[in-house]
Amino acid sequence: MKIRVVKVNMGEKPRITEIEDTLEASKEVVGGYIERVAIGTEIDLWINEEGKLDDELKENIVLVTKGRPYDVVHGNVFFASHDDSGNTISLTDEQIEDLKRRTMSAVTPTGEELMAIIVD
Secondary structure, three states: OEEEEEEEOOOOEEEEEEOOOHHHHHHHHOOOEEEEEEOOOOEEEEEEEOHHHOOOOOOOEEEEEOOOOOOEEEEEEEEEEEEOOEEEOOOOHHHHHHHHEEEEEEEEEEEEEEEEOOOO
């Protein structure tokens, strides 16, 4: 079965796509072991668990809480949702709109422009 996600590859704009609903497919998207970051109560950001340790993975997304950046995610990522049992499921149209509202542009100290996402 496939799920609808928003995928953000390093250096690219976010895009809505479908991926297989398997651990292997999720690991393939992020390029390694996966880790979940909660975005609000209904959206999950799936990242490479060891992204900061891999010199080949560039900064990709800035996480913002209480109006301030608090972390930078390295490598390819995707956004999905979850059901009451914690299973990963497709994003709804409403969740995609919520994700758009949470998104802004951030400039790093080196002048690189990244996507920033408000997590709270």
